[in-house]
Amino acid sequence: xxxxxRPAASEAEIRTVVGRVERMGYKVHLSQGEARTVIGVVGEKxxxxxxxxxxxxxxxxxVRILQPFKLAGREFHAADTVIDVxxxxxxGNQIILMAGPCSVESRTQLLETAWAVKExxxxxxxxxxxKPRSSPYSFQGMGEEGLQILAEAREQTGLPIVTEVMAPxxxxxxxxxxDILQIGARNMQNYALLHAVGRSNRPVFLxxxxxxxxxxxxxxxxxxxxxxxxxxxxxxRGIRTFERYTRNTLDINAIPVxxxxxxxxxxxxxxxxxxxxxxxxxxxxxxxxxxxxxLMIEVHPNPAEALSDGAQSLKPEKFAQLVRELKAVAAAVxxxx
Numbered sequence: 001x002x003x004x005x006r007p008a009a010s011e012a013e014i015r016t017v018v019g020r021v022e023r024m025g026y027k028v029h030l031s032q033g034e035a036r037t038v039i040g041v042v043g044e045k046x047x048x049x050x051x052x053x054x055x056x057x058x059x060x061x062x063v064r065i066l067q068p069f070k071l072a073g074r075e076f077h078a079a080d081t082v083i084d085v086x087x088x089x090x091x092g093n094q095i096i097l098m099a100g101p102c103s104v105e106s107r108t109q110l111l112e113t114a115w116a117v118k119e120x121x122x123x124x125x126x127x128x129x130x131k132p133r134s135s136p137y138s139f140q141g142m143g144e145e146g147l148q149i150l151a152e153a154r155e156q157t158g159l160p161i162v163t164e165v166m167a168p169x170x171x172x173x174x175x176x177x178x179d180i181l182q183i184g185a186r187n188m189q190n191y192a193l194l195h196a197v198g199r200s201n202r203p204v205f206l207x208x209x210x211x212x213x214x215x216x217x218x219x220x221x222x223x224x225x226x227x228x229x230x231x232x233x234x235x236x237r238g239i240r241t242f243e244r245y246t247r248n249t250l251d252i253n254a255i256p257v258x259x260x261x262x263x264x265x266x267x268x269x270x271x272x273x274x275x276x277x278x279x280x281x282x283x284x285x286x287x288x289x290x291x292x293x294x295l296m297i298e299v300h301p302n303p304a305e306a307l308s309d310g311a312q313s314l315k316p317e318k319f320a321q322l323v324r325e326l327k328a329v330a331a332a333v334x335x336x337x
Contacts, residue, residue, distance in 0.1 A: 013058030091265035096294035102309035104146035116316035147177035168196035198227025238273035247275020
């Protein structure tokens with residue numbers, strides 16, 4: 001349930017309503033907009049008598065939330081959420097580009113890529129220090145050394161960093177170095193990890209599980225939100241289907257569906273969504289046309305020698321060309337790049 005306060009409701013009236021909700025044993029989540037305050041009431045049992053709140057001073061109305069994702073849904077927060085990451089605003093009118101290699105492989109490789117994507121127009125640097133791989137014999141990342149290299153790249157280029165965290169005990173370490181905590185597809189339903197990043201003060205980049213429905217994905221976001229961290233963005237990175245020509249099937253449908261259901265920013269990942277570098281440009285444009293708030297694209301100076309995901313990585317010059325092409329698509333749908 002949500003309690004919508006009147007535009008002129010005082011702080012004292014809001015505190016009184018919040019106190020009553022908490023005394024009843026429910027959690028309170030405040031959404032304070034420019035015009036009014038919305039109080040989210042979350043708990044195991046539904047509130048039967050909503051009139052007790054309707055009669056309180058400062059209350060305009062109460063509304064029962066029908067969707068299971070209470071905090072992620074537009075019923076709770078009608079306006080789009082905009083997340084400010086060191087001055088980069090994700091979820092607004094501008095399309096945000098996150099680019100970089102799948103894995104941090106060396107200082108030289110990462111810095112070369114960081115400068116290249118910045119010059120091409122990227123807003124955020126991506127790179128994996130810890131890499132969950134299907135095979136235990138594959139490259140697993142450079143760990144904390146990789147985080148240190150990412151931090152150096154941020155210092156040199158000014159680009160904020162998004163990198164993956166794989167376990168609850170890693171959250172503090174990764175948050176020390178990075179600006180955005182990425183939850184990978186394999187960990188979308190790692191609830192201990194979701195609780196941990198929910199208790200952090202870092203924005204969370206939540207990738208869709210390989211075989212997860214949109215509702216399951218939003219419920220994973222709900223775990224983060226319910227812990228008080230409202231800085232969550234959703235990444236469509238392709239799902240596993242019967243199709244074998246591409247690595248995954250990029251679910252373009254999910255982007256407009258999410259924009260209808262949720263206020264959270266939506267990012268498209270055409271690199272993982274296709275698994276083929278020569279399909280990235282077309283699907284990236286489709287994501288922007290469908291309403292995505294940003295893109296995550298893998299870029300590597302020498303994909304043939306990449307230690308992970310080389311087949312889906314763009315060379316810097318191809319990425320620069322794509323950025324130029326995306327500007328026209330963004331402009332056509334009333335967005336900026």
